[in-house]
Amino acid sequence: MHLHELIFCATASPSPASGSGSITFHDIDTGASLASFKQTNASPHCTAFSNSRNVQGGFFFAAQPDKSLLHAYNFQKDQISLKIVLPEKLTCVTLDPSGDLFAGGTAQGRIYLWEISSGILFNSWDAHYRQINVLRFTSDGAALLSGSDDSGISAWSVSRLLDEDSQNTHSLPYFTLSDHTLPVTDIICGMGAFPECRVLSSSIDHSVKLWDLSSRSLLTTFMFPEAISCLAWEPTERLFFAASASPEGAIYQMNLFRQPEDKSSPARAVGGGGVNDIIHHTDESSGSGKKRLINVGQPITCLSLSLTCNLLVGTSTGLIHIYDTPTHQLLRTISTHKGLSISYLATLLKPVDLTGHVSFNLNSSVTSVDMIPVKPVVPFQRMRDAKARESHEVTMMLQTQANEQEYEDESEFYSKDSFLRDHAYFSAPPSSGTRPGDNSVPHSRVSELEAEVTLLRSQLGQAKGINDMMWETIVQKVIHNHDKGEGNASGERVEDGRQRKRGRTDSDIEVHS
Numbered sequence: 001m002h003l004h005e006l007i008f009c010a011t012a013s014p015s016p017a018s019g020s021g022s023i024t025f026h027d028i029d030t031g032a033s034l035a036s037f038k039q040t041n042a043s044p045h046c047t048a049f050s051n052s053r054n055v056q057g058g059f060f061f062a063a064q065p066d067k068s069l070l071h072a073y074n075f076q077k078d079q080i081s082l083k084i085v086l087p088e089k090l091t092c093v094t095l096d097p098s099g100d101l102f103a104g105g106t107a108q109g110r111i112y113l114w115e116i117s118s119g120i121l122f123n124s125w126d127a128h129y130r131q132i133n134v135l136r137f138t139s140d141g142a143a144l145l146s147g148s149d150d151s152g153i154s155a156w157s158v159s160r161l162l163d164e165d166s167q168n169t170h171s172l173p174y175f176t177l178s179d180h181t182l183p184v185t186d187i188i189c190g191m192g193a194f195p196e197c198r199v200l201s202s203s204i205d206h207s208v209k210l211w212d213l214s215s216r217s218l219l220t221t222f223m224f225p226e227a228i229s230c231l232a233w234e235p236t237e238r239l240f241f242a243a244s245a246s247p248e249g250a251i252y253q254m255n256l257f258r259q260p261e262d263k264s265s266p267a268r269a270v271g272g273g274g275v276n277d278i279i280h281h282t283d284e285s286s287g288s289g290k291k292r293l294i295n296v297g298q299p300i301t302c303l304s305l306s307l308t309c310n311l312l313v314g315t316s317t318g319l320i321h322i323y324d325t326p327t328h329q330l331l332r333t334i335s336t337h338k339g340l341s342i343s344y345l346a347t348l349l350k351p352v353d354l355t356g357h358v359s360f361n362l363n364s365s366v367t368s369v370d371m372i373p374v375k376p377v378v379p380f381q382r383m384r385d386a387k388a389r390e391s392h393e394v395t396m397m398l399q400t401q402a403n404e405q406e407y408e409d410e411s412e413f414y415s416k417d418s419f420l421r422d423h424a425y426f427s428a429p430p431s432s433g434t435r436p437g438d439n440s441v442p443h444s445r446v447s448e449l450e451a452e453v454t455l456l457r458s459q460l461g462q463a464k465g466i467n468d469m470m471w472e473t474i475v476q477k478v479i480h481n482h483d484k485g486e487g488n489a490s491g492e493r494v495e496d497g498r499q500r501k502r503g504r505t506d507s508d509i510e511v512h513s
Helices: 158-162 164-169 386-390 416-427 443-486 490-512
Strands: 005-012 021-027 033-040 047-050 059-063 069-074 077-085 092-095 101-105 110-115 121-126 132-137 143-148 153-157 175-177 184-189 198-203 207-212 217-223 228-233 239-244 250-255 278-280 293-295 300-305 311-315 320-323 330-334 341-349
Touching (some): 047 092, 110 132, 110 143
Antiparallel strands (some): 005 021, 069 077, 092 101, 184 198, 239 250, 311 320
16 A cells, blocks of 8 residues: 545634534545535634544544534544533644643633543643633643743643642743744644754744744744744744735745855754844845745635645635645645635545545455544543542553454554555655656666667767758759750650650560560
């Protein structure tokens, strides 16, 4: 099998009277809809998912804006699997990387932290003075970052939030990042374990700030002519995209490394000077001189980068644009959701248990959807219960014996050679021509083919020259003979022709006789 990338798209209706939105899986190569989940109207930052892993099916949540409800879905069923009643309406949600903890923020600045499999409310505390707009876990799940309308960004240690003995001090953040002057709109966590990682944050104050969590300091401020509503950060942290909140829909690309004029020299990092280091999007020092602006022409609601680093753009009119990152060329537009607003975009590898697209085990007549257990999701507690926490049991999936096993883990039937081959196919860019099984020419053969083409062109030129010379010689000879024949009398030519014809006829008769 080949690794297959899908688009996870959540839509919302502009008004309750016009119906509800949906959550849809699209093929990133064709734009075709593979699965759709109805009855949701989640706002931006109110959708979170966890892919199928560790022999458990995937699931996702969508917080509803008009009610204190959280809709839970799983990949194996195209309907709501559970409606969870919440203590308050949630304005933003997030899942930790392991898919075990769920956090939600409210308009009153409060954060709730639940365990998904047990529903236990581990913590709830007043984190900000005003509405919380975005919540993000770091890549290792050790910290939770929150951004609010009070222009503050707080980092919370998850271990402290889960520790019963430190409940009295849980309202104190691990540290606070305060340099924005207006509401924070988006936060992106970089790679690396907390606190050895960097963070990007955007705000209505027209700025995007780059933070270093290990030193708890501001590295660089990037200024734009418009307020920034959402961000997308390239995984290697070489560049990021910032989308404006204006109706024109402008996307700015900022390069975090600058290539010197001497190509042999290594690229140098941009910024890093601290609070006073301010870079404008028009500065040539902010990166290469290449084009760094994408004009979408419509209000942008969300951004995302695919696993192959194509830029996905969601608009308020229901369009999904896919751009090539290096060239900014529009590759494809998905217009299935016209009339709705795209509220969330992400990409993931195709789940093995996705409804309608399950795989079959060749050694059994049972499909994967019947063999993969669904991640347990139970109703969340609305208030903290000390007794439930004391009696809490940690659950985990244990591997069964080989003769009793009903489901084969991917690591058992997916060999290392197959994985490396498929990984090379998936990670290679389409233009490189190195994908196994692809009809394009391998890179190692390009030089040989170019030399062969050069040789064939030279031989073609020689053959054409010989042909032209032969043609000119024959034409000149015919013209010369024609001119010579015109010098004689016409009667003699006719008579000579009759004699030649008569002579050929007599000889033919003699041969036949």
